[in-house]
Amino acid sequence: MTSTIDMHCRPATGTPADAYTLGPLQSGPSCCDPEPLIRVENLSLSYDNKPALAGVTLDIYRGCITALIGPSGCGKTSFLSSLNRLTDLIPGCEVEGRILINRQDARAPDLDVQTLRRQVGMIFQKPNPFPLSIRRNLEMPLREHGVRNRSELCDRLERTLTDVGLWDEVKDRLDTPALALSGGQQQRLCLARALALEPSVLLMDEPCSALDPLSSAVVEDLIQRLRGRYTVVIVTHNLAQARRIANYAGFFWVRERAGTLIEFGRCQQIFEEPAHDLTAAYVSGARG
Amino acid sequence: MIWFKPSILSPSYADARLGWGLAAAAGLAAAILLLIVLLLLRESWPVLQRVGGVRFFADQGWYPAEEMYGLAPMLWATLAASFGAVLLAGPLGVASALFCRHYAPFSVARLYRRMVTLLAGIPSVVFGFWGLTVLVPLLAQFQPPGASLLTGILILALMILPTVALTADAALAAVPDAYLRGAAALGLSRGATIAGVVLPAARGGIISGVLLATARALGETMAVLMVAGNVVQTPTSLFDPVRTLTANIALEMAYASGDHRAALFVSGLMLMGLVIILAAAAWRLSGGRLHG
Numbered sequence: 001m002t003s004t005i006d007m008h009c010r011p012a013t014g015t016p017a018d019a020y021t022l023g024p025l026q027s028g029p030s031c032c033d034p035e036p037l038i039r040v041e042n043l044s045l046s047y048d049n050k051p052a053l054a055g056v057t058l059d060i061y062r063g064c065i066t067a068l069i070g071p072s073g074c075g076k077t078s079f080l081s082s083l084n085r086l087t088d089l090i091p092g093c094e095v096e097g098r099i100l101i102n103r104q105d106a107r108a109p110d111l112d113v114q115t116l117r118r119q120v121g122m123i124f125q126k127p128n129p130f131p132l133s134i135r136r137n138l139e140m141p142l143r144e145h146g147v148r149n150r151s152e153l154c155d156r157l158e159r160t161l162t163d164v165g166l167w168d169e170v171k172d173r174l175d176t177p178a179l180a181l182s183g184g185q186q187q188r189l190c191l192a193r194a195l196a197l198e199p200s201v202l203l204m205d206e207p208c209s210a211l212d213p214l215s216s217a218v219v220e221d222l223i224q225r226l227r228g229r230y231t232v233v234i235v236t237h238n239l240a241q242a243r244r245i246a247n248y249a250g251f252f253w254v255r256e257r258a259g260t261l262i263e264f265g266r267c268q269q270i271f272e273e274p275a276h277d278l279t280a281a282y283v284s285g286a287r288g
Numbered sequence: 289m290i291w292f293k294p295s296i297l298s299p300s301y302a303d304a305r306l307g308w309g310l311a312a313a314a315g316l317a318a319a320i321l322l323l324i325v326l327l328l329l330r331e332s333w334p335v336l337q338r339v340g341g342v343r344f345f346a347d348q349g350w351y352p353a354e355e356m357y358g359l360a361p362m363l364w365a366t367l368a369a370s371f372g373a374v375l376l377a378g379p380l381g382v383a384s385a386l387f388c389r390h391y392a393p394f395s396v397a398r399l400y401r402r403m404v405t406l407l408a409g410i411p412s413v414v415f416g417f418w419g420l421t422v423l424v425p426l427l428a429q430f431q432p433p434g435a436s437l438l439t440g441i442l443i444l445a446l447m448i449l450p451t452v453a454l455t456a457d458a459a460l461a462a463v464p465d466a467y468l469r470g471a472a473a474l475g476l477s478r479g480a481t482i483a484g485v486v487l488p489a490a491r492g493g494i495i496s497g498v499l500l501a502t503a504r505a506l507g508e509t510m511a512v513l514m515v516a517g518n519v520v521q522t523p524t525s526l527f528d529p530v531r532t533l534t535a536n537i538a539l540e541m542a543y544a545s546g547d548h549r550a551a552l553f554v555s556g557l558m559l560m561g562l563v564i565i566l567a568a569a570a571w572r573l574s575g576g577r578l579h580g
Contacts, residue, residue: 089472091394117475124473128466131489140484141474190470197474 037062037231038083038201043097044258045078045087051258052078056097058250058264060201065223065232067242067267070252070282075259076235079252080203083233084120085113101201118145121194125206127186129178129193134170137178137189138196145197160192164222184215191222195230202226204234208241220245239283243271251279328557335550344554350520350536352548359555361522365530366559368437368523369512370505373444378498380445381452388453389460390482401457408450416514419443424515431527435517438526443511448501455500459493460486492573499570503563509534533559 036059045053053075060066068076078087085106087093099106106116129137138157147153157174161167166188170181178189187207194202204223208216224245226232236242242249249270251263263270263279274280281287339357347358384404388397419439428434463486471481487494509532517529518539531539533555544552 084473086469086473089469114475114477117473122473124466124470126466128464128470130467130470130485132484136484140480141476144474144476144480144484193474 034059034061034064036060037102038233039098039100040079040083041098041100043079043082043095043099045075045082045096046094047090048092049094053082054256054258054260056259056261058261060231060233061248062231063228064247065227065234065245066248066250067246068233068235068250068252069237069239069242070259070262071254072237073259074252074254076252077205078259080122080205080233080235083201083203084117084122085111086117086122088113114145118197119199120201120203121197121199122203123187123190123194123205123207126210127183127190129181129186129189131177131179133175134178134181134189135174138193141193142196156196160196161189163195164188164192165218166192182215184211184218187211187215187219188222191219199230201231201233204232206235206237209237239271239285243267251276251282253278253282325560328553328560332550332553332557335547336554338547344551344558352540352544352551355547357551357554359533359551359558361520362531362533362536362555363558364522365437365440365516366506366532366534366562369440369444369516369530369532370502372437372441372526373448373505374498374502376441376445377449377452377501381449381497381501382456382494384449384453385456385460386482386486388457390478390486401454404450404453404457407446408454412447412508412511413514415443415447416511419511419515427527433517433529435515435529436527437516437523437530440512440516440530440532441526443515444505444508447508447511448505451501451504452497455497456490456494459490459497462493463489495573496570499566499573503566506559506562506566507534509538513538 038060040060041057043053043056044051056075056079068079070076081087081090082095083099083101083106087095095107097107101116101120105111130140132140135157138160139153142153142156147156158167158171161170166185169185170189178186181189187210191207207223208219211219220241223232223234227247234242234246246267248265249267250261251270251274252259253262254260263274263276265275269275270279271283274283278287335357339355344357344359345363346360347356349356349358350362384400388400392400419442423439423442424434426434427436427439467485467489468481471485476484512532513535516532516535518531518535519529520531520536521528523530537552537555540548541552
């Protein structure tokens with residue numbers, strides 16, 4: 001590991017740090033002091049006996065943003081989905097290896113998957129608000145997880161919508177269909193929906209790639225603000241974005257028809273002093 | 289390469305021909321509907337003009353030979369039988385579609401879907417046979433005479449069940465996967481996903497399916513005629529024998545003449561009116577997106 005100070009540990013410049021209610025960026029555990037929250041050991045995954053991911057071992061550090069980069073079809077999304085056991089829903093999908101989240105085995109057969117998914121939220125590439133009102137989109141998952149008190153619901157609704165910078169835009173039309181919002185607003189609503197459940201980990205599967213550049217920048221700013229409070233794992237094809245926001249980066253590549261983790265390390269190191277030739281070629285744009 | 293064509297918006301000649309052909313086919317379908325309504329109006333016009341429309345609702349009974357044309361009891365019987373059947377088949381059909389889509393293992397769901405499709409193909413007269421030989425005697429043991437509004441409702445419910453189940457199944461299948469994944473990622477249970485996400489998303493399709501089934505129940509003739517007893521009276525209990533408007537037409541058309549015949553056309557007109565009201569309701573309830 002390099003001894004240079006990680007540039008991402010300083011607050012992001014450009015916007016005042018207290019513009020949102022997330023508070024100071026470093027209110028959570030410092031990302032300069034790595035403490036693994038998720039430990040993945042020798043994870044392999046196959047669909048209908050065709051391997052998609054082989055032997056991935058990495059640690060994801062608490063309060064940091066970890067970017068997963070690599071070409072399409074190298075198993076990044078599969079890796080992400082195995083962390084919140086969304087792979088359970090795919091027929092023919094087999095997962096092997098160990099996943100520890102907060103020292104608990106996430107693959108234990110007796111684990112309460114609903115509780116796991118409440119703690120490990122997920123944002124998808126295409127914004128997927130439900131065809132309900134904005135309010136119902138946020139309240140329905142909360143009710144399901146036992147938050148039934150009216151004032152508590154209203155409180156969380158306002159807090160999370162403020163957190164994602166959507167409150168002022170939608171406070172007068174909370175009961176209108178969420179699908180009438182713009183793409184960027186929908187994605188922020190999805191983020192708010194995940195945040196309302198107070199997860200500790202957020203998985204993001206190319207959250208900006210279906211958005212226009214301006215909305216994308218807004219969502220990226222938001223992700224920056226999550227640092228410290230949440231542990232974020234983000235899959236992105238946008239290398240510049242990964243470089244801007246991530247503390248750690250993992251590079252995936254296809255080897256022998258299965259995706260593998262080629263290199264993992266501090267973001268700066270992956271982009272500036274990659275240890276592996278493939279990584280160097282990919283981040284410089286020579287391959288991939 | 290826009291300069292190869294005078295305008296990118298002007299279709300080629302083959303396209304234009306296809307367009308005209310399709311327009312002609314669509315026009316024909318619409319014209320047939322119009323012609324049927326016109327025929328009904330023309331045939332029922334003499335009696336409507338002579339006795340007026342109100343008497344078809346106000347007359348005390350259906351004695352066409354004595355110029356009493358009260359269709360109201362049969363209208364009530366039609367409505368009661370149809371809505372009773374929808375009340376039974378609606379929830380049952382939606383429940384079976386939900387089971388098929390969200391709970392049943394793949395092989396069971398496939399088999400079940402085929403069976404329901406087959407059920408939809410059974411001719412109504414066969415349902416009538418079954419009702420006449422099984423259902424009516426069974427009910428007669430408890431509440432003679434057996435042939436009644438209730439047997440009519442049960443047979444109709446059986447007949448429209450596949451319509452509801454198949455349209456609801458199609459509506460559920462059309463719910464985007466992204467919603468299901470999103471719901472799972474939020475830690476929603478299967479039940480909460482269905483109640484909170486799937487049913488609201490499929491609502492339009494399910495409602496239009498139920499209304500389609502209602503229209504089918506309103507128009508069904510043969511099976512109901514065979515099991516409902518065919519006594520012209522306003523039903524006061526489920527065990528009263530009743531005659532529906534459709535059954536009335538089928539029973540009397542063969543020998544009716546003059547005003548009697550025209551009065552039967554009035555009942556046809558009435559059925560048409562009901563179906564039009566239903567179609568309008570379906571249109572409104574599904575927000576103008578009847579098919580998807």
